[in-house]
Amino acid sequence: MEVRDANAAMLSNYEVYQLLTELKEKRKESVKNKHSTGQQNLNTIMYETLKYLSKTPCARQSPETVKEFLTAMLPHKLTKAEKLQLLNHRPQTAVEIQLMVEESEERLTEEQIDELIQKVTDILPGDPQQEDTPGDAEMDASTEQ
Amino acid sequence: MSADTGVCCALAVDSRLSAFSRRMFLVVEMVDTVRIPPWNFHRQLNEAVAEELNKKLANKVVYNVGLCICLYDITKLEDSYIFPGDGASHTKVHFRYVVFHPFLDEILVGKIKYCSQEGVYVTLGFFDDILIPPESLQQPAKFDEAEQVWVWEYETDEGTHDLYMDQGEEIRFRVVDELFLDTSPTGPTTDPEPPANSSTAPTAATDDSAQKKEAPYTLMASISEPGLGLLSWWSS
Numbered sequence: 001m002e003v004r005d006a007n008a009a010m011l012s013n014y015e016v017y018q019l020l021t022e023l024k025e026k027r028k029e030s031v032k033n034k035h036s037t038g039q040q041n042l043n044t045i046m047y048e049t050l051k052y053l054s055k056t057p058c059a060r061q062s063p064e065t066v067k068e069f070l071t072a073m074l075p076h077k078l079t080k081a082e083k084l085q086l087l088n089h090r091p092q093t094a095v096e097i098q099l100m101v102e103e104s105e106e107r108l109t110e111e112q113i114d115e116l117i118q119k120v121t122d123i124l125p126g127d128p129q130q131e132d133t134p135g136d137a138e139m140d141a142s143t144e145q
Numbered sequence: 146m147s148a149d150t151g152v153c154c155a156l157a158v159d160s161r162l163s164a165f166s167r168r169m170f171l172v173v174e175m176v177d178t179v180r181i182p183p184w185n186f187h188r189q190l191n192e193a194v195a196e197e198l199n200k201k202l203a204n205k206v207v208y209n210v211g212l213c214i215c216l217y218d219i220t221k222l223e224d225s226y227i228f229p230g231d232g233a234s235h236t237k238v239h240f241r242y243v244v245f246h247p248f249l250d251e252i253l254v255g256k257i258k259y260c261s262q263e264g265v266y267v268t269l270g271f272f273d274d275i276l277i278p279p280e281s282l283q284q285p286a287k288f289d290e291a292e293q294v295w296v297w298e299y300e301t302d303e304g305t306h307d308l309y310m311d312q313g314e315e316i317r318f319r320v321v322d323e324l325f326l327d328t329s330p331t332g333p334t335t336d337p338e339p340p341a342n343s344s345t346a347p348t349a350a351t352d353d354s355a356q357k358k359e360a361p362y363t364l365m366a367s368i369s370e371p372g373l374g375l376l377s378w379w380s381s
Contacts, residue, residue, distance in 0.1 A: 001176070001207075002175065002176045002177070003207070004174040004175060004239070005173065005174040006173050006210050007173070008172045008174045008241060009171065009172040009241075010170075011168065011171065011243060012168075013170070015170075016170045019217065023215060039200065041199075041203045041204035042199045042200070042203035042204065042215065044204055045204035045212075045213075045214055045215070045271055046203075048270040048271035049245075049270070049271040051271075052270040056254070084168060085252060088169070089252065089254070093372075093379065093380075095371050095372035096372055098371070098372065099252050099317075099370065099371075099372045099373065100252055
């Protein structure tokens with residue numbers, strides 16, 4: 001077996017989640033060979049990865065939200081990697097933004113960080129159970145600075 | 146089998162990867178010869194090939210590439226050949242596979258598996274071998290022998306709070322290093338001593354080949370930054 005390109009493309013968590021969900025549907029239809037010993041590995045990895053991803057924000061995303069989010073991120077001049085990290089993690093506090101955006105103190109002002117958090121919270125769907133008072137996130141962001 | 150990528154094509158296909166790109170999952174292009182046994186000849190070639198590739202690669206670590214998750218798509222199928230003595234067909238396939246391979250400095254969220262003197266072990270469910278060594282914990286930290294947990298001695302004006310890193314807690318960490326081990330069989334040892342001789346203790350050679358179950362792919366992580374560590378430490 002030969003690896004032609006170990007880095008052909010990046011995938012967002014959302015794309016992997018889509019792929020695995022579709023694969024799961026397809027495999028449900030062809031019931032017969034799912035349980036043969038050879039397929040056990042695929043079943044395990046699919047199950048575990050889907051379990052992990054369904055607990056992340058990507059499970060609630062759609063192609064439209066991704067497009068909207070990327071368009072909204074244009075004025076902030078973030079690298080592709082940073083935008084994807086924001087997409088995958090949906091940061092709610094300034095501390096999280098600082099982790100994901102390199103040298104955020106130099107590149108973004110406090111208002112810009114708040115604006116980023118606001119956009120992330122508005123555009124990317126959150127966990128309905130955790131969203132009791134959305135106002136808390138902004139309050140904490142400003143007090144933590 | 147091709148994935149419906151929709152608008153995400155813009156994300157997946159367009160990037161000419163820079164060394165600093167950070168992604169948990171990657172698409173890796175590979176080429177391999179797939180053997181399809183005769184009893185599968187009635188199936189669509191694409192499906193039979195996809196199944197064989199998943200059987201071979203899913204949930205396995207490829208050295209220096211990462212943990213393979215599932216097939217992304219098949220880009221090219223060359224001609225299938227049948228060789229003398231083997232009724233099966235052999236087809237050279239160009240395909241792309243989804244691989245888990247986080248990059249340096251990537252932020253991930255996992256669960257604490259357990260703690261030991263060596264540090265905190267974290268799991269993602271589908272990937273288990275993540276270690277945060279003691280020096281990369283939030284300092285100062287101490288190991289509580291009785292409870293077998295690491296504790297962050299968080300200092301405030303009112304005194305020190307002990308923050309325990311309990312099993313099952315969700316933890317945000319940064320990937321700082323990765324280690325690939327070649328776990329392919331090393332072949333017979335050239336040690337001339339017959340096995341019957343080692344009545345006392347096993348020789349070092351047999352110890353190594355007994356494989357203390359070395360993980361083929363390990364990640365080293367750190368939580369020594371603001372915002373990293375248990376999610377409960379930083380949430381409102």
